[in-house]
Amino acid sequence: MLSIKNLHAKVEDHDILKGLNLEVKAGEVHAIMGPNGAGKSTLASVLAGKDGYEVTEGSVDFDGIDLLELETEDRAKEGLFLAFQYPVEIPGVSNVNFLRIALNEIREYRKEEPISAKDFMARVREKSALVELDAKLASRAVNEGFSGGEKKRNEIFQMAMLEPKLAILDETDSGLDIDALRIVANGVNKLKNANNAVIVITHYQRLLDYIVPDFVHVLADGKIVKTGTKELALELEEKGYDWIHEKV
Amino acid sequence: METIQENKVIQFTENWSQPDNLSSLRKEARQALNGMDFPTTRVEDWKYTRTARITNKTFSQQPTNLAVEAYKIENLTCHELVFVNGYYDASASTILEDDGLSIEGVETLDETAYAELLEDTEENVFSLINKAYSTGGVSIRLGKNKKANYPIHIIHVITGTSVIANTRHFIELEEGAELYVITSYNSTRAADCFNNAVLEGLIGENAGLTIDKLQTEEQTVFNITKENFVQDPSSRFLMNTITTGGLLVRNGVNILVEGTNCHTEINGVYLGRDKQHLDNHTFIDHLFEHCTSSETYKGVMDDSSTGVFNGKVIVRQDAQKIEAYQSNGNILLSEKATVNSKPELEIYADDVRCSHGSTTGQLDEDALFYLQARGINKKSAQKLLVAAFVGEVLDKVTHDSTRAHIDKLFLRKFGWEF
Ligand SMILES: Nc1ncnc2c1ncn2[C@@H]1O[C@H](COP(=O)(O)OP(=O)(O)OP(=O)(O)O)[C@@H](O)[C@H]1O
Ligand SMILES: [Mg+2]
Numbered sequence: 001m002l003s004i005k006n007l008h009a010k011v012e013d014h015d016i017l018k019g020l021n022l023e024v025k026a027g028e029v030h031a032i033m034g035p036n037g038a039g040k041s042t043l044a045s046v047l048a049g050k051d052g053y054e055v056t057e058g059s060v061d062f063d064g065i066d067l068l069e070l071e072t073e074d075r076a077k078e079g080l081f082l083a084f085q086y087p088v089e090i091p092g093v094s095n096v097n098f099l100r101i102a103l104n105e106i107r108e109y110r111k112e113e114p115i116s117a118k119d120f121m122a123r124v125r126e127k128s129a130l131v132e133l134d135a136k137l138a139s140r141a142v143n144e145g146f147s148g149g150e151k152k153r154n155e156i157f158q159m160a161m162l163e164p165k166l167a168i169l170d171e172t173d174s175g176l177d178i179d180a181l182r183i184v185a186n187g188v189n190k191l192k193n194a195n196n197a198v199i200v201i202t203h204y205q206r207l208l209d210y211i212v213p214d215f216v217h218v219l220a221d222g223k224i225v226k227t228g229t230k231e232l233a234l235e236l237e238e239k240g241y242d243w244i245h246e247k248v
Numbered sequence: 249m250e251t252i253q254e255n256k257v258i259q260f261t262e263n264w265s266q267p268d269n270l271s272s273l274r275k276e277a278r279q280a281l282n283g284m285d286f287p288t289t290r291v292e293d294w295k296y297t298r299t300a301r302i303t304n305k306t307f308s309q310q311p312t313n314l315a316v317e318a319y320k321i322e323n324l325t326c327h328e329l330v331f332v333n334g335y336y337d338a339s340a341s342t343i344l345e346d347d348g349l350s351i352e353g354v355e356t357l358d359e360t361a362y363a364e365l366l367e368d369t370e371e372n373v374f375s376l377i378n379k380a381y382s383t384g385g386v387s388i389r390l391g392k393n394k395k396a397n398y399p400i401h402i403i404h405v406i407t408g409t410s411v412i413a414n415t416r417h418f419i420e421l422e423e424g425a426e427l428y429v430i431t432s433y434n435s436t437r438a439a440d441c442f443n444n445a446v447l448e449g450l451i452g453e454n455a456g457l458t459i460d461k462l463q464t465e466e467q468t469v470f471n472i473t474k475e476n477f478v479q480d481p482s483s484r485f486l487m488n489t490i491t492t493g494g495l496l497v498r499n500g501v502n503i504l505v506e507g508t509n510c511h512t513e514i515n516g517v518y519l520g521r522d523k524q525h526l527d528n529h530t531f532i533d534h535l536f537e538h539c540t541s542s543e544t545y546k547g548v549m550d551d552s553s554t555g556v557f558n559g560k561v562i563v564r565q566d567a568q569k570i571e572a573y574q575s576n577g578n579i580l581l582s583e584k585a586t587v588n589s590k591p592e593l594e595i596y597a598d599d600v601r602c603s604h605g606s607t608t609g610q611l612d613e614d615a616l617f618y619l620q621a622r623g624i625n626k627k628s629a630q631k632l633l634v635a636a637f638v639g640e641v642l643d644k645v646t647h648d649s650t651r652a653h654i655d656k657l658f659l660r661k662f663g664w665e666f
Contacts, residue, residue: 101620162623
């Protein structure tokens with residue numbers, strides 16, 4: 001589904017990604033861990049097509065499409081979703097209103113009919129229940145005045161609404177209390193099927209108890225420096241990252 | 249030097265017809281004009297707005313009539329007073345039964361009382377031209393403790409080539425009266441036309457006046473309007489100015505707060521495109537204590553358009569316990585768009601709470617990216633953010649039909665949905 005080869009990217013003349021490789025297949029869950037400043041969010045931003053991130057080398061193939069050639073919105077329309085580490089507040093833009101627009105633009109791109117108002121509201125109810133997001137929050141301005149945890153829940157609510165092929169969750173667990181973590185993780189698990197894939201970026205093994213990864217990668221200094229199974233996460237929790245550097 | 253200056257204003261007006269018997273007001277206005285010149289950009293008040301673009305042209309008065317259906321507000325039962333090229337069109341107008349409300353021609357005003365009333369309000373060369381040469385207008389009076397049954401919509405339409413429309417209106421609310429007025433400035437097939445309008449009035453003690461002003465002329469029309477109001481004690485004044493049209497627009501709202509316990513609120517949204525030049529000047533003069541005023545203007549400028557905001561608030565020495573709030577926010581959608589924003593607060597009293605702020609910037613890049621990352625096209629995402637930005641001010645238009653009318657206008661013109 002996703003094939004990243006030798007990806008180099010820079011921000012304002014700083015090289016951040018330095019030859020990153022990653023293969024994700026449909027039905028898989030991948031976890032990316034790694035020290036602060038390693039380039040995890042940068043990878044997510046580059047994949048989503050954020051301005052200011054310049055790819056200098058390498059390629060990203062997304063189900064046969066050259067992802068790097070597409071505008072941000074078209075990447076989303078092709079089925080890529082990014083749950084932001086720091087979701088922005090957008091005063092004056094209603095959460096459900098913008099999701100309806102997003103959903104319909106995605107449908108138009110896929111040459112499908114727009115969703116009816118009734119079906120849309122039913123979907124809002126179903127998906128907000130999935131992540132136990134208060135119905136009031138669903139219709140408020142995007143993230144405005146939301147608590148840190150509510151913002152993260154809102155990200156997963158949006159993911160549920162848009163049903164992407166590939167979701168990248170950037171530290172969705174940070175800021176969530178223990179109950180919320182379980183609820184959000186359950187939501188993600190329910191959305192998971194054989195045709196989609198999830199990349200979870202996290203610092204904590206705890207999340208991976210709920211969303212069980214098929215692979216765990218360590219991203220350090222702009223590259224994937226180690227790949228293992230879920231046991232690797234436990235090992236990292238115990239020993240930190242230094243021992244990997246020593247081996248590399 | 250004087251002779252040349254005199255000639256300019258006189259030349260500008262020389263071909264216009266006038267009633268045979270000049271009223272004292274017209275005479276005085278003409279006399280005042282004799283010694284005046286058009287403002288240049290060296291005059292502080294006109295620094296950013298070059299009126300030579302207007303005054304170098306020649307305009308004439310051209311009475312005509314046309315269909316005005318398109319300018320009415322849907323689902324709003326109201327008095328409709330139609331002015332085409334500055335002339336009242338009785339057959340296109342509708343005046344409903346409304347006890348206590350009198351609507352007459354502006355020429356019926358008692359000029360002595362009028363002159364006294366507006367003695368302290370500010371005039372400029374354009375408002376004086378209007379007063380000397382006005383071709384039509386209404387005098388509206390609402391009686392003591394009356395709430396009008398219906399709103400009043402004053403519909404201005406300008407059409408033709410090189411037409412000037414000098415409309416002049418007056419509104420007086422007696423003690424405790426309540427009125428809602430919409431003034432719309434429209435045009436059709438207009439080439440080089442000039443709306444030079446004046447709206448004045450008095451809001452009596454405990455009375456409340458709300459005005460929604462809609463400027464949607466074609467980009468071949470100049471519009472200079474002046475609104476002068478005097479507030480008596482415990483009165484309320486709310487005015488929202490929505491400007492999307494016109495090539496060069498200059499709005500001057502002047503409120504003289506002549507009593508205690510008044511509330512004054514003036515808001516505006518201006519949306520510029522192409523080469524539009526949209527200028528909002530406001531002036532709130534607090535003469536008495538225990539009053540509040542609030543002012544929010546928001547502009548979104550695209551292409552090579554220019555926005556000007558100048559909001560002056562004076563709190564006089566005796567005007568203690570005043571709360572005055574002012575803000576002006578602007579978004580530039582293109583590199584060639586510009587805004588000149590200048591809040592002016594002059595405070596001579598010591599126990600007051602005043603705040604003002606002015607911002608000019610681009611759309612929030614992170615918000616834009618967030619929306620795009622959800623699959624929304626860049627253009628739609630921009631529209632959403634712009635609509636959200638001006639929505640705060642549009643929400644001040646609390647009359648549903650008017651709001652729906654504005655929403656429809658924005659949808660048609662910009663593709664914005666609220
Ligand atoms: N706009 C920018 N200008 C300069 N440097 C930047 C910019 N954005 C990111 N960086 C740098 O890129 C590096 C990688 O940042 P990134 O946010 O990808 O790290 P991360 O792995 O997500 O870290 P964390 O675990 O703390 O979230 C950091 O050193 C950061 O300072
Ligand atoms: Mg990060």
